Each structure stands twice: as structure tokens, then as C-alpha cells.
Amino acid sequence: MDAQIAQLLDGKALAQKIQTELQQRIHELQGKIGRSPGLAVLMVGDNPASAAYVRNKERACEKVGIASFGQHFPSETTQTELEQVIHSLNRDERVDGILVQLPLPDHLDAVALLHQIDPNKDADGLHAVNLGRLVRGESGLRSxxxxxxxxxxxxxxxxxxxxxxxxxxxxxxxxxxxxxxxxxxxxxxxxxxxxxxxxxxxxxxxxxxxxxxxxxxxxxxxxxxxxxxxxxxxxxxxxxxxxxxxxxxxxxxxxxxxxxxxxxxxxxxxGPMTVAILLQNTVWSYSQKSS
Known part of the structure; x- marks a missing residue:
């Protein structure tokens, strides 16, 4: 008798199913909110793996109807410059989710940047406020x-x-x-x-x-x-x-x-599930605008 082979948990197929559901949800909300949801992915430097991840995220956004406000910065960009960009995205009504692509060049403090993001736009679910909500079992953006x-x-x-x-x-x-x-x-x-x-x-x-x-x-x-x-x-x-x-x-x-x-x-x-939840988080933040 053949040894039992594990059933594979197919994240790729489930991610596609989630994307289809999000597409529907955006379609329903767009009339009420009057615009598409928006996600800003900030990338610093030229790490090839990061660049591939960012492309992947932007393609997934396009597929479900999320506008991309991504920006790519040179390696020598300063902490202050990035903080200013995050502050303007926090104020930008078209942006529902903000994500800083990690890893960052060594001279930048990722945690300090993360804390500049409005917790309700924290698409990665990593802000201390959102981790606190998770600890307390409250609703909010999840990692x-x-x-x-x-x-x-x-x-x-x-x-x-x-x-x-x-x-x-x-x-x-x-x-x-x-x-x-x-x-x-x-x-x-x-x-x-x-x-x-x-x-x-x-x-x-x-x-x-x-x-x-x-x-x-x-x-x-x-x-x-x-x-x-x-x-x-x-x-x-x-x-x-x-x-x-x-x-x-x-x-x-x-x-x-x-x-x-x-x-x-x-x-x-x-891997595909991480991207699907990123989109889901962005749509969740967007949906709060209709309530």
C-alpha cells in the first residue's frame, strides 16, 4: 500500500477566489464612495526580490480594481523624506492603504516609519495600534x-x-x-x-x-x-x-x-495568501468610508 501523501493547502487557488470576491465588493461600494480603493506601496532602493513583490502586488491591485499610488525611491532617500511622503498619503483621501516594502536600506528605521502610518491605513496590519487590537480581540487590520x-x-x-x-x-x-x-x-x-x-x-x-x-x-x-x-x-x-x-x-x-x-x-x-489579505485589508479600510 502506498504511503499516505498530505493534501496540499492551495493558497494560489484560494487567493484567486478572494480576489474575485473583492472585485465584486469594490463594484458594489464604488457607487456609494464615488471612487476606487487606493493602495500606496513605498519601495526604497533596488532589491530585486522586493521589486518582484511590488510588481506582483500592483498587478493584483489592477486585477481587482484597486488604484496603485506606489512610489519608488532611490537608496539614499532619508528618513525625513519618507516620513513626509507617508504624512501626505495619510491625508490623501484617495489612499486607503499604505505599505512600506521591507527590507529597507540599513540607514532607515523601518519601525519608526511604520509608526508614521495612520493605523486605519496600515495595510500590512503591523502598526502597534493594530497589533494592540489583535491582542484585545478587537476588529481592525490584521498582519x-x-x-x-x-x-x-x-x-x-x-x-x-x-x-x-x-x-x-x-x-x-x-x-x-x-x-x-x-x-x-x-x-x-x-x-x-x-x-x-x-x-x-x-x-x-x-x-x-x-x-x-x-x-x-x-x-x-x-x-x-x-x-x-x-x-x-x-x-x-x-x-x-x-x-x-x-x-x-x-x-x-x-x-x-x-x-x-x-x-x-x-x-x-x-505567498499568494499574503497578497490577497493585503488587498482585503485595503478594501476593508475603503469600506469604512461608506458607513
Whole structure:
């Protein structure tokens, strides 16, 4: 008998479904609000990965009917110049979402810039006010990647109540908000990180295992509980001996697919969901204008 192969959690297909729903929602709201929703993505410097992400976001905006107010700045742009741009976007009635594309050049303080964004236009859901709303369980803009993971689990009707969830990684981008969202869904949550002793002993207890550290193939097959749900947030570019590069996650896909019940592919799992939630956040801010 063949070994059980995990069912793939298809983020790409779900992201397309969300985009279609957003298109409808924008169509309904446009008459009331009198304009399209607007998103401003600010990019500094010429990081090729960032440029690809920004293009991807702008294409997705165009597809659903969100106007792009993106701006691209040279690497030597100062903190003050960027703050002034953010302040003018905060005041711009056509802009519902503002996003600073990370990473930024070393001389810029990303957190300080983030705090200049109007919390109600914080499309990335990372402003301290929005993280505070998440902690308190209040409605508001949610961090895109963890919110995308939650939406993906919901789509496949994966029950989280009372389940043991382990989040590997404690970043403010993914790990911490992810743990809070799982807690909100009544899971029992453990956060593991680079200082954790015997990571495998902890991950083997997980009914739901979320890997978000940015280390390729960190989670091996023998670290996963049989029948677990494994979500791979990692996006790592690796190059083989002959110079071909490809994207892999934090999970060793080939090993884990015969142990887990559900598994996200990389690419095509969490990545498209992050962009879908970014658009959803922008439309949510936009929809507040009609109330």
C-alpha cells in the first residue's frame, strides 16, 4: 500500500477566489464612495526580490480594481523624506492603504516609519495600534501573512479548537501575530524560536505546525507528528551546484509530505495568501468610508 501523501493547502487557488470576491465588493461600494480603493506601496532602493513583490502586488491591485499610488525611491532617500511622503498619503483621501516594502536600506528605521502610518491605513496590519487590537480581540487590520494562514486553514475546514499549535519563529511580522490569531481561534499555542532547546520534541507534539523562521528545510520529516497540519511560511532561495536557483520553504517538503495530513507548498501556499489579505485589508479600510 502506498504511503499516505498530505493534501496540499492551495493558497494560489484560494487567493484567486478572494480576489474575485473583492472585485465584486469594490463594484458594489464604488457607487456609494464615488471612487476606487487606493493602495500606496513605498519601495526604497533596488532589491530585486522586493521589486518582484511590488510588481506582483500592483498587478493584483489592477486585477481587482484597486488604484496603485506606489512610489519608488532611490537608496539614499532619508528618513525625513519618507516620513513626509507617508504624512501626505495619510491625508490623501484617495489612499486607503499604505505599505512600506521591507527590507529597507540599513540607514532607515523601518519601525519608526511604520509608526508614521495612520493605523486605519496600515495595510500590512503591523502598526502597534493594530497589533494592540489583535491582542484585545478587537476588529481592525490584521498582519497579512498570519491572517492569510488563518483564512487558508478555515477554507479547508481545519478545526483549531483545543488543538496543540506550535509556531516556530517569533517575528513581529509572522510569529507573534500568528500565535495570537491561533489563540483567538481556541488553539493551545507554543512559540518556539532559535533559543528553544530540543525543537523536535516540541514540534512532534503539534497538531498544527507553523514554520516561519527563514531557514531552508529546517523542519524534517521526523520532527512532525503523523497526521499534523503543516504550514510553511518560509521563502528561501537556494542554488544548486550547477547554479540553478529555486524557492524552498522552512519545511523539508519531500520528507514531510508522507507524514502530515495537510501541507502548504512553496511556492503557491502562503505567498499568494499574503497578497490577497493585503488587498482585503485595503478594501476593508475603503469600506469604512461608506458607513
Amino acid at each position: 497579512c501573512t498570519p491572517a492569510g494562514v488563518m483564512r487558508l486553514l478555515a477554507e479547508y475546514q481545519i478545526n483549531l479548537k483545543g488543538k496543540q499549535a506550535v509556531v516556530v519563529g517569533r517575528s513581529i511580522l509572522v510569529g507573534k501575530p500568528m500565535a495570537l490569531m491561533l489563540l483567538e481561534a481556541d488553539a493551545t499555542v507554543t512559540i518556539a524560536h532559535s533559543r528553544t532547546h530540543d525543537l523536535a520534541a516540541i514540534t512532534r507534539n503539534a497538531d498544527i505546525l507553523i514554520a516561519a523562521v527563514g531557514r531552508s528545510n529546517l523542519i524534517a520529516g521526523d520532527m512532525v507528528k503523523p497526521g499534523a497540519v503543516v504550514v510553511d511560511v518560509g521563502m528561501n532561495r537556494i542554488t544548486d551546484d550547477v547554479g540553478n536557483s529555486r524557492l524552498v520553504g522552512d519545511v523539508n517538503f519531500d520528507e514531510v509530505k508522507s507524514v502530515a495530513a495537510y501541507l502548504t507548498p512553496v511556492p503557491g501556499g502562503v
